[in-house]
Amino acid sequence: MTISPFAVFSAARPVRLRFGSARRPLMLAAVCLALTACGGSKDKQAGDGQNRAIEVGYVVMQPTTVALTNEFNGRAVAFQSSEVRPQVGGLVQKQMFEEGSLVRAGQPLYQIDPSLYRASAEQAEADLTNARAALKAADLLAQRNKSLVATQMISRQDYDNAVAAADQARAAVAQREAALSTARINQRFTTVPAPIDGRIGRSLVTVGALVTPDQAAPLATIQRLDPIYVDVQQSAQQLLALREQLSAGNVQASQTNARIVLPNGSDYPQPGTLQFSEVLVDEATGTVTLRIRVPNPDGLLLPGMFVRARLAQATQAQAYRLPQQALVRGPTGDAFVWVVGADNKAVQRPIGADRVDGADWIVSTGLNPGDKVVTQGIGSLRRDVTVRAVPASTPQKLQAPGAQPAKQG
Structure with a gap:
């Protein structure tokens, strides 16, 4: 004016x-x-002021294959676990292992007093010798009576009785052999071996303790920790949604690799592999147990340890990874982004942001290959405003106040 x-x-x-x-x-x-x-x-x-363009930073969108990764809470479980229990009773004479050490299957762990079992084996061996002698006499009598019955010097009944006595003596020998085997087995059980390879825990009995085959407490526990299992819980609803996506062809099944996060928040160096999922849903929690097998050569994971598992159960093709700062929410909660349109005009584009993966949103709808999505300078944008787009994180040129920008030829 x-x-x-x-x-x-x-x-x-x-x-x-x-x-x-x-x-x-x-x-x-x-x-x-x-x-x-x-x-x-x-x-x-x-x-x-009206003609000056707003400088913004952008990233170029390109479709990629994204793993559908979910994070679950879980606990480490021993690959194998065995309780060391006595199979015969008696006083413990020796403890032949170091607590917390690695043991091999068959390695002697405890020695129970074998005196009574040695005596039982010797008695069973003597009984067997006696039975064999009786069998020899019965066989000789049966053979002699066979020739006498042919000449009718003895009755047929006497011969049949001699044959039956020989058969009874033969059965008695078999019984005594079985008794001797049992006695020797019991004598061998006085040495308690390790049932599996693994790391043995503390001993729950001491030398001089009386043990019995039917006691409630084990002598010790051995656990195999390499590899080790991690059991996690997934909700039945989440599992059902994944199966529906697989059936519809929206996602593809992956190799089901898993990354383990330790209680201190650091990543475990060895990747795991999903072994199986339970076919039953826990009625109390509505979850399904998934078991992951993880290498544990250094014994870093211990049974009972609380961990988290990032499990990639499927992959999604033709998805876009969008930096989180580029997404804007409208008054109704709808997601959109600013795109550098024709003639360097700012254009709003509604998108479908499904989930967050790390520092990115995973976008399945609303973007096209080659779109320049604004990630910096969003607060100054409005519809159809002219922008001067540069790649994101481009360094700005600083100049003294009042200085004129250099002309570019």
């Missing part, structure tokens, strides 16, 4: 200028020039 010089003088009518008539036209001309210059300067600044 240009202010007329006559309006200025009209508003200042009470003031009388005491200049000569010759100098009055010069004063009027000077005032007009000053007002015109001020108005032109303001119009130029307003025009420059």
